[in-house]
Every structure is written in structure tokens, then in C-alpha cells.
Amino acid sequence: MSTKDHGFQADLPRLFGRRQALTMIGATVAVALPGMSYAAQCVADATETEGPYPADGSGRILRSNPNVLTESGVIRDDLRQSFGPLSGATDGVPLTLELELVNVDNACAPLAGYAIYIWHCDALGKYSLYDIEDQNYLRGVALTDASGKARFTTIYPGCYPSRWPHIHFEVFSSPDAMTSGRDSLLISQLAFTEADSAMVYDAHAAYSNGLANLARNSLSRDMVFGDDTEAQTRQRTLAISGNVSDSLSGTARIGLRA
DSSP states (O other), X not given: OOTTOOOHHHHHHHHHHHHHHHHHHHHHHOXXXXXXXXXSXXXXXXXXXXXXXXXXXXXXXXXXXXXXXXXXXXXOSBOSBOXXXXXXBOOSOEEEEEEEEEXXXXXXXXXXXXXXXXXXXXXXXXXXXXXXXXXXXXXXXXXXXXXXXXXXXXXXXXXXXXXXXXXXEEEESSGXXXXXXXXXXXXXXXXXXXXXXXXXXXXXXXXXXXXXXXXXXXXXXXXXXXXXXXXXHHHTBOEEEEETTTEEEEEEEEEXXX
């Protein structure tokens, strides 16, 4: 990244052009991942805590208050490397995510042009910018295309003692609405199945504490997912396909009242 980077605001004209292009051609470029299957139902995702590590400038941070949403380059496909003024990469099983954003108040119609920010821990359960202060990987934003779909390449997150394996996300109406970190339409989380998590943690050396931490938790007792309805749990549990020795794909639907 150039040392003369002027930040996220300087990127806005280019990003809006990209969003308009995606709106026009999204239907032709969207590729279904193997094993993709969304539930026929469509329910509103529950609003959840963003946790202590969002790095979204919201001001509700215990240890520091960075705001990656103002960084040039935060809208990106591959989250495995740090961006902006930082450099470095993280290890783990590659995971391609496809998230479908729909309007639950309009017959599950796709929502195009929205910004989805995701963040999650690394293979050992550590968060960039907090536990690992000199990295900002495993954080980034994607824009939804004409089919309401946003795509990321990241890694399968690890598991730490107090939580079930998960990915945090925030939904914004547009890229320019997200820079303050206070104008999100939805803050919530995605879950993984026990079988998928155990498979990944057993197969890859980067997840050295994964199986032990997974055994300490359960989806039904989790502080976030434990009070979900059955329909909410099904909707926001990622459907995983692929080969753990190569890469995995994950799909989920996000239901928004828009």
C-alpha cells in the first residue's frame, strides 16, 4: 500500500462505480458454490452483541478503538492478509464465504448495494488489532451484488474457551454509511456446526487448541446462539462443503428488515 494512501474516502468514487457495475452484471457473474443450499424459510436475524473486538470505531471498545472501516482497502475479497499500513498473513483452512442478504419484509427479495463487514478470530482464537495489535487481517467488507450476495475468502475461525465458533458481521445500507461504525442496520453473528469444526480442528495443525476448546462449549449454551429460535439457528448456521485438506466453502442467508 502506498504511503500516500488518502484513506477510505478517497476510494468512494471508485467503489460506487464498482457497486453500480455489480448491480448491472451481478446476475451473470454470481457462481453457485458446491453444496449451496439456503433454507426455504426467511426469518429476521437476531441482533447480537458485536463483542469487544469490532474495530469499527463505535466507541464501545474496552482496550482500544481502531476503525478499520475508514481504511482504504477495507472493501476486499481476501481477508487472510493485513491491509492498509499493516502487513502479514494468517494460517488456517481456507474458507470461501457467500452470504445472501434478503429483505424479510418483502418476500425475501435480494438486497443489492449493501455493505457487509465481517470479522473473526484466527485459528488460535485471537483477534487482530487486539490480541495481535500489529495485524488487521480477518476483517473486511464486501458489497452485495444484484442477487444480494457478498463474497469473502478467509479462514475457518478457531475456537476459544468462552464461545462457540462464530463470525461477527454488520450490515450497512451503503459503503458511505459505514465509516462512523454507528449506522449499521444489523449486528449479528454466524455459527458453525460441531461436526464441521471438529473436522477442521483435527485436520490442521494451526488449530492446536481447537478441539479442547470446542469440547468446553455447546451451541445450545452459547451466550449468543443459545436463545435463538430453531429457525434462526438453521438460517445463520453456515452450510459447509469442500475438502478440509484443500479449501472449504460456506453459505448462509442473512435476513434483514429493510
